[in-house]
Amino acid sequence: MPKIIRSYVRTVDRVSDWAGWLAASLIFLMGATLLFDAVTRNVINMPVHWAIELTQFTLAAYYFLGGPFTLKNEDHVRMDLLYSRLSERGKAKLDLVTIWCLIFYLGVMLAGSISSLRYAISTDERRFSMWNPSVIPIKALMVFCLILMLLQAFSLVFKHIATLRGETLT
Template structure:
């Protein structure tokens, strides 16, 4: 494989790892928000109206940001009925077939999320609640993370093609 392709794979893998590590720490933020909400509501008797929505946004950020790292580390859900019995090259072929489906899915998801972000920006979309937060930040994050998942999918395709050619890309 040409060096530029190897550099692309290393770069995307590294960015996916960094974003995934930040996502892992979001769980602690969400726990802190929910703990604060429980204490202020039940002990101090002063409900914090924004806490549940902030926890929901944090959870959404968590699963969007963790997507690319999950793909990279092959930690996603898969039906291993036949897959485990395949050779390394057979697994690469099967993964390439599923990557085409994943590319289609992520492309449709990206199209919808860009449309949703565009609508949020044009209308100044806000969530209908007492806190009334803007939807632009979470939708922007969603678009960025879907783009990163697409980049990671292309990285995986390159790795699987390299496997079929008998090469190794770290």
């Protein structure tokens, strides 16, 4: 494979690893927020109204950031009726066919998320709650992570092509 493709795959994989590390670290933020909520609510009888909503936002960020990492490691759920019986080249051929469905899906999701982000920015969209936080940051993160997932999907295309050619890309 050309050097530029190897560099692309290496760079996208590195960014996806970083996103996965960041997603994993968000578990600690969610745990701390929920613990803080439990203590303030039950021990000092002073509930904080933003803790559960912050945890929901953090969980959304966790899922968004975990997507590129999971895609990079090919850890998504796969319907395995025939796949496990295929050779490495057979798996690469099948993956090359199905990855285009994923790319189409991610493209549609990206178009919708960009539209949703534009709407949120133009209307200063907020959650209807006592805390009333802006949804712009989480929608921007969704757009960023969908772009990263698309980049990772193309990285997988290059990896599958390399497998068909008898090469490895890492």
